Amino acid sequence: MSNFINPVKSAVAELKELITDAFGRLVAEGKIPAVAIPAFNIEVPANQAHGDFSSNAAMVCAKPLKLPPREIATLLCGALVLEGSHFKKSETAGPGFINFFLSEKWFSKTVKDIITAGNDYGKSSIGNGKKILVEFVSANPTGPMHIGNARGGALGDCLCSVLSAAGFCVSREFYINDAGNQIEKFADSLEARYLQIFNKEHEMPESAYQGEDITEHAKNFADIHGDKYAGENSALRREALVEYALPLNIKKLDDDLSKYRITYDKWFRESTLHESGEVERITELLKKSGYTYEQEGALWFKTTAFGDEKDRVLIRANGVPTYYVPDIAYHYDKLVTRGYDTAVDIWGADHHGYVPRMKAALQALGIDPDRLKVIIMQMVRLVKNGEAYKLSKRSGKAVTLETLLDEIPIDAARFFFNLREANSHFEFDLDLAIEKTSKNPVYYVQYAHARICSIQAKSREEAGVSGELPQTSNLIPPTTEEELALIRHLAAFPDTIELAAADYDPSPLTRYSMELASLFHKFYAQCRIKDAEPDLMNARLALCDAVKITLKNILDMMKIECPEVM
RNA sequence: GCGCCUUUAACUCAGCAGGAUAGAGUAACUGCCUUCUAAGCAGUAAGUCAUUGGUUCGAAUCCAAUAAGGCGUGCCA
Numbered sequence: 001m002s003n004f005i006n007p008v009k010s011a012v013a014e015l016k017e018l019i020t021d022a023f024g025r026l027v028a029e030g031k032i033p034a035v036a037i038p039a040f041n042i043e044v045p046a047n048q049a050h051g052d053f054s055s056n057a058a059m060v061c062a063k064p065l066k067l068p069p070r071e072i073a074t075l076l077c078g079a080l081v082l083e084g085s086h087f088k089k090s091e092t093a094g095p096g097f098i099n100f101f102l103s104e105k106w107f108s109k110t111v112k113d114i115i116t117a118g119n120d121y122g123k124s125s126i127g128n129g130k131k132i133l134v135e136f137v138s139a140n141p142t143g144p145m146h147i148g149n150a151r152g153g154a155l156g157d158c159l160c161s162v163l164s165a166a167g168f169c170v171s172r173e174f175y176i177n178d179a180g181n182q183i184e185k186f187a188d189s190l191e192a193r194y195l196q197i198f199n200k201e202h203e204m205p206e207s208a209y210q211g212e213d214i215t216e217h218a219k220n221f222a223d224i225h226g227d228k229y230a231g232e233n234s235a236l237r238r239e240a241l242v243e244y245a246l247p248l249n250i251k252k253l254d255d256d257l258s259k260y261r262i263t264y265d266k267w268f269r270e271s272t273l274h275e276s277g278e279v280e281r282i283t284e285l286l287k288k289s290g291y292t293y294e295q296e297g298a299l300w301f302k303t304t305a306f307g308d309e310k311d312r313v314l315i316r317a318n319g320v321p322t323y324y325v326p327d328i329a330y331h332y333d334k335l336v337t338r339g340y341d342t343a344v345d346i347w348g349a350d351h352h353g354y355v356p357r358m359k360a361a362l363q364a365l366g367i368d369p370d371r372l373k374v375i376i377m378q379m380v381r382l383v384k385n386g387e388a389y390k391l392s393k394r395s396g397k398a399v400t401l402e403t404l405l406d407e408i409p410i411d412a413a414r415f416f417f418n419l420r421e422a423n424s425h426f427e428f429d430l431d432l433a434i435e436k437t438s439k440n441p442v443y444y445v446q447y448a449h450a451r452i453c454s455i456q457a458k459s460r461e462e463a464g465v466s467g468e469l470p471q472t473s474n475l476i477p478p479t480t481e482e483e484l485a486l487i488r489h490l491a492a493f494p495d496t497i498e499l500a501a502a503d504y505d506p507s508p509l510t511r512y513s514m515e516l517a518s519l520f521h522k523f524y525a526q527c528r529i530k531d532a533e534p535d536l537m538n539a540r541l542a543l544c545d546a547v548k549i550t551l552k553n554i555l556d557m558m559k560i561e562c563p564e565v566m
Numbered sequence: 567g568c569g570c571c572u573u574u575a576a577c578u579c580a581g582c583a584g585g586a587u588a589g590a591g592u593a594a595c596u597g598c599c600u601u602c603u604a605a606g607c608a609g610u611a612a613g614u615c616a617u618u619g620g621u622u623c624g625a626a627u628c629c630a631a632u633a634a635g636g637c638g639u640g641c642c643a
Contacts, residue, residue: 043585050586059585062623069623094586095623140643182643207642298641309569309639316641323643352570353638378571379636383578420579425572425636427579432592437605439592447605458602511580514591521606530602566605 005117006124007110007491011086012042012053015100018087019057022079031075035064044492051091051099052488058096069096104477107487108539112472114490114546122493122553126501127168133334134160136346137257138175141249142186143211145256145401147380148348151426153401154417155377156346157262158506161557166501171265171340174253175330178246179271180323185209187238190245193218194237198230217245256401260410261559273329279321282329282365283314289364306360328361335367344504346375346422375504377422384430408433411560415442418510418558421503441514445551446563448517451524452548453564459530459541470542476535482523483543489519493550506558513554520547 019040026032040057058073065072073092080090088103114121136156139145145153160170177183189208193215196202204210221229221244229237254267273279283299286292291302297317301324304311315321334343347354355376359369382389382399389399404413412433419441420426438444478484489512496512529540555562 041585045586046581046589047586054586056585059623097586177643180643185642296641300641313641318641320641322641327643349571349637351638351643354643355570376571423571424579429578429592432578435605440605441591443605444591447603451603451606455602462602508580511590518590522608524602525598525607528602566603 005113005121006494007106007113008044008495011102011106011491014085015042015053015055015087018080018082018085019055019076019098021081022076023057025079026075029079031079032065032067032072037061038064045097045099048485050093050097051089052102053100054093054097055100056097058092058098062096072096073098104479107484108475108477110487110491111478111539111542111546112475114549115470115472115542118549119553121549122497123165123167124494124498124501125167126498127163127166129167129169130341131171131339132163132168132342132344133171133173133338133340134163134344134346135173135175135334137253137262138177139253140182141176141178141246141253142182142189143209143213143249145253146398147382147401147404147428148377150260150401150404150413151380151417152346152348152377153257153260153262154414155375155422155506158414158418158509158558159344159346159375159504161559162497162500162506162509163504165497165553165557168501172263174257174264174267176250176267176269176271177323178250178269179274179326183242183246186246187242189214190218190221190241191234191238194221194241195230197222198227213249217241217248221245256405259405260401261414268330268333270326270330273326273333278329278333279326282332283321283325285332285365286314286328286361289366291364301361301364303357303360306356306363308356308360312357324357324361327358328365331358331362331372332365332367335362335371336365342371342373344373344375346377349376349378349423352376373504375422378425380417380426380428382428382430389430409442411446412440412442414558414560415445415510418506421505421507441510442560443566445513445517445555446561447566448520449548449551449555450563450566452520452544452551455524455529455544456541456548459537462530470538470545472542475539475542478539478543480523480527482519482526483540486516486519486523486543486547489516490546490550493553509554509557513551516547516550516554 020037023032023037027034037057038060040055040060042053042055045051045054058076059069061067061072062069070092073096076098077090077092082088082090086103086106086109087100089101091099093099134156136159137145137149137153139149157172160172163170185207186209188205189210192202192204192208196204197218208214218241221241224244225240229240232240250267257263286301287299291305292314293300293302298313299315300311301314302311312324313322314325331343334340355374358374359372362369362372407430416428416433417426432440433442436443438447478487493512496508500506500508523543527540529537529544532540552562
């Protein structure tokens with residue numbers, strides 16, 4: 001499935017070998033004492049003048065070798081054999097760094113490898129086929145989704161793509177809280193609105209959902225059933241109302257999320273855990289774990305034994321389980337019953353205190369708590385005309401996902417929400433998101449893609465060839481700094497995916513795409529393609545192709561369109 | 567009170583398994599379209615990396631304390 005082309009990794013591995021060989025040679029020649037060489041790093045210097053890679057090998061050896069770092073660096077440089085490698089030059093610099101410069105061959109090879117890999121370029125196998133279940137959005141089915149769900153959706157969906165690209169076997173899941181207190185509250189609200197239709201005096205409970213969607217449900221229900229349920233007993237009436245409205249709400253969630261380009265592998269209903277007896281079974285398992293006790297008529301779980309700040313109630317004194325129990329049952333289902341290696345949950349920051357609680361329960365059940373990875377997402381602050389934008393025109397309530405997508409393109413929403421890491425307080429500039437200029441990062445990146453498409457078409461036309469360019473068999477090496485910088489960055493793509501996957505954070509990829517677009521635009525401004533010499537034109541078209549492939553691979557992951565014309 | 571998160575240029579943010587002169591975009595100011603998409607490029611200016619200590623050859627990065635802000639701390643979810 002995945003190609004193992006990682007131009008940076010292979011270069012780094014080669015360098016480590018070259019340096020180790022050089023040490024060996026120095027020892028053999030008696031120039032340095034034979035002591036254990038400490039681990040050293042190969043890194044990409046911030047400053048390009050310092051080469052393509054640099055190593056601190058000489059610096060970390062200063063102590064064991066009892067020699068000044070610069071002297072060691074000079075010795076190492078003398079002992080390095082670069083012939084036949086992908087490097088053309090090494091030099092000592094600064095406090096004792098050794099800087100390495102890649103040969104032109106490496107650059108040509110990288111371009112060729114990317115084109116060969118195509119859709120697979122960037123994929124990695126670090127996931128090793130491990131099964132990951134990512135649960136995200138899981139919005140309350142009692143009402144519309146809000147702006148936090150919009151962030152969670154874009155983040156979760158993109159994270160799934162990243163993990164897939166990194167070689168994990170990923171499932172997307174939505175957990176529907178269709179049981180418990182909030183459904184009771186939903187029933188309260190619907191019932192009150194329904195009864196109000198026939199009796200204006202009827203009062204709405206203060207704790208009820210006040211949104212217009214509730215009123216609409218009640219009205220539509222009354223259109224179908226009239227006052228038939230007004231005289232019924234409350235339990236029947238509530239049941240009928242919930243049975244009517246809940247599926248509509250769930251359908252709406254699904255519809256809205258589909259518009260947002262999110263489709264789940266599974267919608268998991270909390271109610272099934274109650275119906276199947278799993279909730280009771282988990283309660284028994286927890287009791288058996290020895291970490292529960294009864295107090296004041298309630299059943300408590302000793303979360304303090306696992307570092308939480310206080311113990312928590314599992315079963316209320318009235319015999320009804322708190323939300324905690326089905327949640328534990330749900331995670332048990334993910335990690336044990338269904339056997340996922342890892343469960344990733346994306347939660348709003350207001351739930352962060354819940355993390356130690358959930359992990360404590362897993363531990364009590366003998367499950368490694370590290371198998372649950374909770375991504376905490378900080379709040380989003382919408383800004384319009386330089387001011388906080390809090391209210392939605394339609395409902396007068398918090399801005400809904402639907403309202404947001406009315407205001408800005410889906411591409412922009414998905415891109416913007418992945419611009420920052422989840423755990424950063426996020427300011428979303430609505431004016432910027434709809435702007436069609438280079439200020440808007442989405443357009444900037446898409447424009448690079450469209451530009452390449454245009455160049456390719458024009459150049460082929462000019463050369464009078466029928467789609468046969470570029471020929472990658474014999475690329476002439478790049479020479480300009482713009483080309484070199486662009487290829488260096490292309491080569492870093494697989495590492496960026498691995499980094500994003502390891503941190504469960506897609507945002508490095510978003511920023512990577514902006515940098516790639518920027519380097520491409522610079523290259524475009526500086527290097528002619530259409531009227532270049534045939535060999536040069538071919539090489540540059542190949543480079544364009546490699547950029548286009550990489551851009552497309554990223555935008556596909558984010559489910560953002562790759563326009564050929566803008 | 568206790569816990570988690572945040573604090574880097576005027577604004578929004580990168581950088582944080584310690585490394586060589588702290589980066590980008592926006593806003594401000596200058597240039598560049600008879601030449602492959604100006605939705606673009608080039609340039610100028612902008613910093614006490616919240617503060618104070620510590621760790622060491624070296625700290626925006628690690629540790630501690632302080633300050634400011636956000637969020638938690640329910641027999642709500």
